Amino acid sequence: MSGHVRIALLGLTPLETMGMREALRSTAAVETESFSDFASFTPLADRFDGYVAAAAVFVANLEFFMPRRQKTIIISAGRVMGEGSLSGDGGELAIMEETSRLVAELGSRDDAAGELSAREKEVIREVASGKTNKEIADGLCISVNTVITHRKNIASKLGIKSASGLSLYAMMNGLL
Amino acid sequence: MALYNGQSRLRDVIFSHPAVIPVINRLGVRLGVGDGTIADSCRRLGIDSSFFLAVVNTYINDDYFPEDGSSFGFRETVDYLMKTDNDYLRLQIPNIERHLDMLMTRSRGENNLYLLRGFFHELKRELESCIAADIENLFPVLLGEDRGEVSYSGLLEGARHEGVEEKIDDLLSFFVMHLKGEYEPNLCVAVVTAIFALRKDIRQNNRIRSRILLPQAERLFGNLSSNENSIRK
Numbered sequence: 001m002s003g004h005v006r007i008a009l010l011g012l013t014p015l016e017t018m019g020m021r022e023a024l025r026s027t028a029a030v031e032t033e034s035f036s037d038f039a040s041f042t043p044l045a046d047r048f049d050g051y052v053a054a055a056a057v058f059v060a061n062l063e064f065f066m067p068r069r070q071k072t073i074i075i076s077a078g079r080v081m082g083e084g085s086l087s088g089d090g091g092e093l094a095i096m097e098e099t100s101r102l103v104a105e106l107g108s109r110d111d112a113a114g115e116l117s118a119r120e121k122e123v124i125r126e127v128a129s130g131k132t133n134k135e136i137a138d139g140l141c142i143s144v145n146t147v148i149t150h151r152k153n154i155a156s157k158l159g160i161k162s163a164s165g166l167s168l169y170a171m172m173n174g175l176l
Numbered sequence: 177m178a179l180y181n182g183q184s185r186l187r188d189v190i191f192s193h194p195a196v197i198p199v200i201n202r203l204g205v206r207l208g209v210g211d212g213t214i215a216d217s218c219r220r221l222g223i224d225s226s227f228f229l230a231v232v233n234t235y236i237n238d239d240y241f242p243e244d245g246s247s248f249g250f251r252e253t254v255d256y257l258m259k260t261d262n263d264y265l266r267l268q269i270p271n272i273e274r275h276l277d278m279l280m281t282r283s284r285g286e287n288n289l290y291l292l293r294g295f296f297h298e299l300k301r302e303l304e305s306c307i308a309a310d311i312e313n314l315f316p317v318l319l320g321e322d323r324g325e326v327s328y329s330g331l332l333e334g335a336r337h338e339g340v341e342e343k344i345d346d347l348l349s350f351f352v353m354h355l356k357g358e359y360e361p362n363l364c365v366a367v368v369t370a371i372f373a374l375r376k377d378i379r380q381n382n383r384i385r386s387r388i389l390l391p392q393a394e395r396l397f398g399n400l401s402s403n404e405n406s407i408r409k
Contacts, residue, residue, distance in 0.1 A: 159349025162342050168295050172288055172354065 005106045009034040010041055011054035016075060020052055023096045029118065030103055038064075049106045052099065071106065073098050100146040104153065116157060123150045125175055128167040179233050179240060182215035182225055189214070193236050195376055202259040203228055227252045234387050235380045241387050250396060253389050254315050260381050261307045268377065269300055272370045279363040287357030292350050299343045306337045318393060336382050344375045 007024060009017050009032055017034045024030040033048075035041040038061050051068065055076035058065050065072050075095065104119070116124070119140075126136040133151070137144045155161045160169055170176045180189055186209040189196060197207065204223050214232075218225035227248035233240045276296060280289050351368050 159353050160346045162339070162346050164298055165295065165343065165346035165350070168291060168350070169354065172291055172356075 004029045004031070005050065005103050006031045006033070006048045007050045007052060007103070007106075008032075008041060008045075008048040009052050010038060011036065011057035012052065012075060013054075016054075020095075020099065023099055024103065050102050071102065073102060097143040097145055100142050101149050104146050104149040116154065120150055120154050120157075121175055123147060124154060124166050124170050127151070127163050128170040128176060130163070179237060180214060180229060182218075182229065183213050186212060186214050186217050189232060189236075195373070196232060196235060198263060198377065199232065199235050199380075200228075202256055202263065203231060224248045224252055227256075230388055231256060231384060234384050238383070242391075250318060250392050253384075253392060254318055257310070257381070257385065257389065258315060260377070261310055264303060264374070264377075265307060268370070268374045269303065272296065272367060272374065273300070275363060275366045275370055279360055279367050282363060283359040285358030287359050288355065289357075289359060292347070292355070295343075295347055295350060299340065299347055302343060303337070303340050306340055318389075318396075336385050337378060338382070341375075341378055341382060344371065344378060347371060348375060 007030055009020055012020065012034065021032050024032055033044075038057055042064075045064070050071040050073075051065070052073045052075060053065065055074050058072070058074045073095070122140065123136060126139060131139065133144050133147045137147045140147075151161075154166070158166075158169060160166055186200075186205070190200070190207075190209065204221050205217060205228075209217060212220075214228065215225050217223075218228050230242040230248065234242060273296070276289075276293055280293060283289060348368070348371055351364070351371065355364075
């Protein structure tokens, strides 16, 4: 499922659900499904790669979420409360950045071994064209942290970190 | 991993860690070390044994951090690193280049070796440029031979060859993971082995720069007034 990620939205308000869907739409190939309560989600839990949960849902279902906390973003009153690691001021920008980062990580984890996702190929092309991480982030409408996550995933799959190494890889594999 | 001390036998160090041979050569020890201890060998050859042990232990043991770099001189560290740079330029890079050229010549059929050779030449140019910066800026400043004022932080930033380390990792990945087509296998082993050896040397010597040279430099220049961000020579 190269680059395709399924995210469950759990117990979010309608406005949070709409905002999250919009944010994810611009991030990568992502499918979302929202659940107003945990009971309706439980039978389908295995279908999802990551979770965005209201704090109350998270706290009430710690047994489910704790082993999956690295794949979970917790939202409370429109702010990021936590996930694998807290960052930023917890506001809307932080929600978008954390969500993009989570999707980038999940997308990479689910790819077949060594296979690049469409987004990762896009990042390689941008690096090969000489752009900085900031320029790539602006061009692809994602955060710099997400670009860095993509580059880490690319390095882990290809063993190549340097810009000139990625340019050579792009040339060798017809990505340019 | 156990640390070596003055009473350790030099032959034991070499048998356990053959990669240390070029390192002890740079420190002034040649093979044919006999059965003597490190302290004996250093005394016989006029080498500062505390410096010898600091370099060898830092090179061998990733967790080792020399406790007291003030017991040996700055000049020894700089001399060692100058010899290291010289080894890269005169021995290791030409050795890789020679084997790579032979590999290209003797490999029949389609392959992507010419692209990898291009990347190697880029790495070579970057390493040469780092070494030129060492020779023209870093070492003269550290030895107090230069004139004028140089930014201390900028100088130390350039003291580590991190970009080279990253590129050499990439070059190895190209050979190990992305080599395509027909090639002469024995020569390819020779090329890859030589690149691995250079990578280990660069990585370990970057640790020597971080753990011995830079703390020495900080101690030496730390006496400058706190509002002075430059080294006066």
